Amino acid sequence: MSDVKWIKISTNMFEDEKIRLIEQMPEADTILIIWVKLLSQAGRTNASGYIYLSENIPYTDEMLATIFNRPIGTVRLALETFQQFGMIEIDEHSFISISNWEKHQNIEGMERVKALNAERNRKYRERKKQKLIQNEHDDVSVTSRDGTEEEREEEKEKEKNKDYSSKIKDLLPVFSPINNFNQLNKKYWDVIRETRKTGKVSESVIYNAMYKWQKYDPVVIEYALKAHIELHAGKKEEYTIGIMRNTRKEEAKERLNLNNTIPFKPRKAANDIDWEGFDLSD
Structure with missing residues (x-):
């Protein structure tokens, strides 16, 4: 995705109680500069607040110290502080994301x-x-x-x-452990195509997204697709990857059990792929 050329910083930023607490810490100025640099980096990554070198490679403390040109010890202190204050989240794969990223977007x-x-x-x-x-x-x-x-x-x-x-048909057996995957997948892409002005999503986009899903547990995939359909309509397919990345298998299973049947809203028929034509039983 192309990077965001600007982000939004409130004029009341230094009245925030978290910022005030940070200002009382050693090396407060450097920590605040690191915070602004993290916001800027999230804008360049442009992946719903995530910060990474690539979709498969998270930034390490050493990498951030190098690109931010700040001491490694200060970078680690800053990240620990931001995480403790709920300003960032770091998942089990060490991917960093800005909390409430929407408020920093112009x-x-x-x-x-x-x-x-x-x-x-x-x-x-x-x-x-x-x-x-x-x-x-x-x-x-x-x-x-x-x-x-x-x-x-x-x-x-x-x-x-x-x-x-x-290629999509060749991928489908990977998702066979998911009950009624064809129906769920069709409804999911119906939601995603509503984010396009044309109302269409190309097969190449669908294939590339589903290819990335493979590395996650089927339970996590099922939960992420259902959560996106019902809770995050209007957001693009990259947001679903974020849900998968930040949801453990046990959490996904528990949430699916709590919402055993998610009532899908009726939508227009997909005009991209005839999912009923694919057989997952092979």
Whole structure:
């Protein structure tokens, strides 16, 4: 994902009781600088508040000390303090995430940028449309050639989707321990496609997400999908990975038992993949 170019820091930041307590600690200024650097790093990672080198490699204390250019001892003290105060969470795999990350995102600013980009795209499409109209008058053959190229691109896209559909089918047996996985998976991607303006999710996106799920226990996967459907609709598929990463098998099993049957809300039929066509019994 592309990084967030700015984050939001409140003017009342230094009135927060946690910040006030930190200010009374040794090396308080350095610890506060590390806090701001963590927020900035979370913005660059842009994964719902997570901070990592890659999706499979968390930052170690030594790595953070190097990229923040601060002593390792101070970095460790800062992380312990932030975790104790509930400002960050560190999961069992050592992945760091900012608590309540949403309040540090400049939602208003990002919405303005989206609006400007939408207007820019609208004007571009209008100019392109006018240019095509003029080309039709000037040279009919140009339009004909463009149409042929578009058809070729559509054919290529269809072939690409066929390849990923086959890959998805090969992945499905991995999830066979999950009861009614086809139905659950279909409902999950119905929710995810509502986060797209087009209302569609490509097979390549579905395959890449499901490929990442493999490393988690089936109970954790089942819980994460159901939790996302009912509690986090509107968030993209990366958020589901965060749920899986931060949920232990025992926790997932307990929560599923407490909510033995999650009443799925009726949604539009998926227009991407015919999940009923896949058989998990093989």
